[in-house]
Amino acid sequence: MATKLLKLDPPYQVILAGNTVGLHTATLIKWNDDDITDNESYPIVDEGEETPSGTLCPMDIHDCIVVCPPNHKTNLGWLSKVIEHDFQQLEPAGIDYIMERLFLLGVDIAMPKEKDGSEIWDFDISLDFINPPVSWDKNPYYRVRGGRHEGLYFQSEGTADEVYNDLFQQLSSYYDFFLKKDIYIKVKFHTYDIDYNDPLMVRLNEINLGI
Numbered sequence: 219m220a221t222k223l224l225k226l227d228p229p230y231q232v233i234l235a236g237n238t239v240g241l242h243t244a245t246l247i248k249w250n251d252d253d254i255t256d257n258e259s260y261p262i263v264d265e266g267e268e269t270p271s272g273t274l275c276p277m278d279i280h281d282c283i284v285v286c287p288p289n290h291k292t293n294l295g296w297l298s299k300v301i302e303h304d305f306q307q308l309e310p311a312g313i314d315y316i317m318e319r320l321f322l323l324g325v326d327i328a329m330p331k332e333k334d335g336s337e338i339w340d341f342d343i344s345l346d347f348i349n350p351p352v353s354w355d356k357n358p359y360y361r362v363r364g365g366r367h368e369g370l371y372f373q374s375e376g377t378a379d380e381v382y383n384d385l386f387q388q389l390s391s392y393y394d395f396f397l398k399k400d401i402y403i404k405v406k407f408h409t410y411d412i413d414y415n416d417p418l419m420v421r422l423n424e425i426n427l428g429i
Contacts, residue, residue, distance in 0.1 A: 229288035236277035237311040239319035240265040267322040294369025301371040317395040347411035
């Protein structure tokens with residue numbers, strides 16, 4: 219196999235390559251001289267801040283996703299698609315890591331239009347429960363996802379405690395990112411799939427992160 223390192227010129231795109239988020243600074247290209255269609259391309263990224271640049275990601279570049287263009291600006295709609303894409307991977311990077319890297323890389327996320335001069339952005343997240351448990355199930359198992367259309371994507375599965383802990387951590391990751399940029403968010407959850415008084419829904423809507 220022949221190889222070539224294709225160095226890119228700044229400014230760089232921010233990409234999600236497998237479970238790594240960083241500036242796409244170069245691409246390692248490998249090909250077979252006897253069969254030009256037999257080729258592979260792997261991104262080299264700079265994760266920012268304390269992480270050394272030049273990380274080679276073992277993920278074909280065609281399976282990567284652009285987080286934001288070189289101007290380091292994106293919007294909530296695209297961010298939610300990136301997070302959803304991450305959840306579909308065999309080894310997800312995780313919302314906490316993604317949001318931390320975006321902050322360290324100086325990425326700005328455009329917010330929806332502010333309403334009535336309020337300093338707080340309210341999000342009403344619609345949760346979809348896949349094959350929701352029946353009310354008489356003593357040990358219900360939940361599969362839930364939602365928020366893509368609202369701009370903050372959530373996903374989890376497990377017992378009520380496990381789903382609550384996952385969504386609490388995911389919400390905390392969003393909250394911490396925006397708080398460091400002096401943006402205040404408040405999130406409520408609703409669903410049409412299970413009773414609104416289901417203990418899990420009650421607990422989720424009691425989450426208070428200081429707003």
